[in-house]
Amino acid sequence: MKKLILILFLLLTFDCFAQTQAEMSRDANELFKNADKELNEVYNQILTDFKKDSIFIENLKKAQRLWVQFRDAELNMKFPAYPGNHYGSMLPMCRAFYLKELTENRTETLRAWLGVEELDACNGSVRSE
Helix, strand or coil: CHHHHHHHHHHHHHHHHCCCHHHHHHHHHHHHHHHHHHHHHHHHHHHHHCCCCHHHHHHHHHHHHHHHHHHHHHHHHHCCCCCCCCCHHHHHHHHHHHHHHHHHHHHHHHHCCCCCECCCHHHCCCCEC
16 A cells, blocks of 8 residues: 555656656746736836837837847847757747846846835936926
8 A cells, every 4th residue: 555655656756747848938938928027017017107208108118129139139049040950949938038038137127117225326317306
């Protein structure tokens, strides 16, 4: 009886942690999608909060378009498209993790416009009290 319980325990334990590469890539992509969703929420909130400042909005949109180009260039620099299957089946997962990291960094950069920073002459368009 003890052996049966041990075998069942081991089978269930190993099964819970087993993942295929496709599943790991899907999970990584889901993490990136969540980070991208959060970035879009922060971006849209800034657009709402600064809607009366047309010059700022124009510059924010330009900066965001350029950031997307930068993000894509960074991704291609980190994982160049070498001929053949250079990276193997892990590439989609690795790319998604790097996109997630870049996106989270951008979100943190944009968050400054949602909060109130200390009074500083170099805050620029970041609102201060």
